[in-house]
Amino acid sequence: MTIQTLIDDVIDREGGYVDHPADRGGPTCWGISVAVARANGYHGAMRDLPRAIAAAIYERVYWRGAGFDKIAERAPALAAELFDTGVNMGTATAARFLQRALNALNRNGRDYADIAADQRIGTATLAALDAFLATRGPAGERVLIKAVDALQGERYLALAERRPADEAFLYGWLAARVA
Structure with missing residues (x-):
């Protein structure tokens, strides 16, 4: 399984924009929280976070950055x-x-x-x-x-x-x- 497949699976499972009132992480899009998006240079509206930017964050932070x-x-x-x-x-x-x-x-x-x-x-x-x-x-x-x-x-x-x-x-x- 490639990292791209893993990322696609996570994004598909997480879905698009969500702002659940019980979620202390606040708004998310493609599973990326607002805090993680901001820390990685995305400053637009979370509901507009491009899938490609989410995928790049997953690979850089959650795959290579983590050592996985x-x-x-x-x-x-x-x-x-x-x-x-x-x-x-x-x-x-x-x-x-x-x-x-x-x-x-x-x-x-x-x-x-x-x-x-x-x-x-x-x-x-x-x-x-x-x-x-x-x-x-x-x-x-x-x-x-x-x-x-x-x-x-x-x-x-x-x-x-x-x-x-x-x-x-x-x-x-x-x-x-x-x-």
Whole structure:
């Protein structure tokens, strides 16, 4: 799966302009919040955000900027999951989910040392992923995806418990984002 396919899938799932009163992120278009659009140089009306600009933001910020392109070289399905998680929860959260899962799956450091859950995909995270995949093989990628999904699902539930207005989104989050 290419990054363009992943971006098209996210944009199709997110849809066009939305300004839901319970969404603390404010107006979004193609899944891009007003804050992210402004931070990336778009200053027009959110309802007029061109799809091409949204796609460019997704690739620059949520794919390459997050380091998920480097994950894709090793584990493409995992990279796709991290990309989608990063779009919805932030790339730092997605990276932390991966780091936590890698630490919990290293068999108490026998397979590779624990890494800092620093929310960045850097050399230590990539080395741990390489060691994990070398030890666990192709099935390991599927297990990491399940671990990321589990952490994501738990976070959605916690969000809805802490802020009842988020219950408006919980069903959709779980249905569309947790495999």
